[in-house]
Amino acid sequence: MFDSELFENHLATSWLGRSFYFFEELPSTNSYAKQLNGENSQHGALVLTDDQTGGRGQYDRIWKAEPGKNLTFSLVFEPQKAERFTLLTLACALAVSEIVNACAEVDTKLKWPNDILCNNKKLCGILTETQFSGNKLERVVVGLGLNINQVEFQGELAEKATSLRKECSKEFSREKVLADILQKIEYRYRLWNQFDADLVKQINRALIGFGEWTRLEVNDEQLDGEFKFLGVNESGSLIALNKDYDIRSFSHEQVRVQA
Incomplete structure (x- = not known):
C-alpha cells in the first residue's frame, strides 16, 4: 500500500500536494477532485488512490492500472485565466518526463497531446478537465496515470504499455517518485502561469x-x-x-x- 507518511516526508513543494486526499480505492481521482468543496481554495490539492476502478483517458478510453503498483492521481489548479490548458497539460507531462528520465535513466518523449512514451510504448497518460460556474473558471483538474512497478499488462496493452520496472528491471519507490514529480510540476506550473516563452521551447523539444x-x-x-x-x-x-x-x-x- 502507498505509504502516505513516507511520501509526505519526501515532499518538498511549497503548495502543490500539501492538501492530500488518499484512498485505498476510488472510481476516479478526477471525478473526486472535481467534487471537492469548501470555503477555502483547493489550489494545489492532490487526490491519490491505490486502486482506481473507473479510470478514464482521452477520447473516453478506459485507463487500467494494477492496484498498488502504479501512480493514479489528480491535481487541482485554480488559475486566474481560463486559457492555455493544453499547454498546462504538456507542462505537467514535461515535468513527469524529466523526473522519469532522471530517476530511471531512460529516454521518454511526449506524444501530442497528453501521453508519455518510452521505447514507443505508453508509460503515462494525462486527462485534463475543467470546471466552470457560469462563465467563471472554478478549477482545472489534471489526472495522471503513471506505470511504475506493474510488470504484466493484459490484452492489447501487452504490446502498447510499459512501466519503469519493465524498462529498468528494478522496483521504484512510488512515494519518492511522486514527491519528485510534484516538485517539478510546481516549478513548471509557475513558468506556465508566468507565460514563460522558454517553457514552450522545452515542451516542443520533447514532442515526438x-x-x-x-x-x-x-x-x-x-x-x-x-x-x-x-x-x-x-x-x-x-x-x-x-x-x-x-x-x-x-x-x-x-x-x-x-x-
Missing part, C-alpha cells in the same frame, strides 16, 4: 515528431499530404507547415499527429 514531416489526422480524417510539425505555440495550439509553406494551427480536440 517535432521538426519532422508527418501526417495529420483531423476529426478522425487524415489530411492530404505531409505537414512539418512545428510543435505548439504560446496559446497551446498545434502548428504545422504544409507543402505550400502555409502555417496552420489546430486545437488538440481536432488533430492527432501520426509521427
Whole structure:
C-alpha cells in the first residue's frame, strides 16, 4: 500500500500536494477532485488512490492500472485565466518526463497531446478537465496515470504499455517518485502561469515528431499530404507547415499527429 507518511516526508513543494486526499480505492481521482468543496481554495490539492476502478483517458478510453503498483492521481489548479490548458497539460507531462528520465535513466518523449512514451510504448497518460460556474473558471483538474512497478499488462496493452520496472528491471519507490514529480510540476506550473516563452521551447523539444514531416489526422480524417510539425505555440495550439509553406494551427480536440 502507498505509504502516505513516507511520501509526505519526501515532499518538498511549497503548495502543490500539501492538501492530500488518499484512498485505498476510488472510481476516479478526477471525478473526486472535481467534487471537492469548501470555503477555502483547493489550489494545489492532490487526490491519490491505490486502486482506481473507473479510470478514464482521452477520447473516453478506459485507463487500467494494477492496484498498488502504479501512480493514479489528480491535481487541482485554480488559475486566474481560463486559457492555455493544453499547454498546462504538456507542462505537467514535461515535468513527469524529466523526473522519469532522471530517476530511471531512460529516454521518454511526449506524444501530442497528453501521453508519455518510452521505447514507443505508453508509460503515462494525462486527462485534463475543467470546471466552470457560469462563465467563471472554478478549477482545472489534471489526472495522471503513471506505470511504475506493474510488470504484466493484459490484452492489447501487452504490446502498447510499459512501466519503469519493465524498462529498468528494478522496483521504484512510488512515494519518492511522486514527491519528485510534484516538485517539478510546481516549478513548471509557475513558468506556465508566468507565460514563460522558454517553457514552450522545452515542451516542443520533447514532442515526438517535432521538426519532422508527418501526417495529420483531423476529426478522425487524415489530411492530404505531409505537414512539418512545428510543435505548439504560446496559446497551446498545434502548428504545422504544409507543402505550400502555409502555417496552420489546430486545437488538440481536432488533430492527432501520426509521427
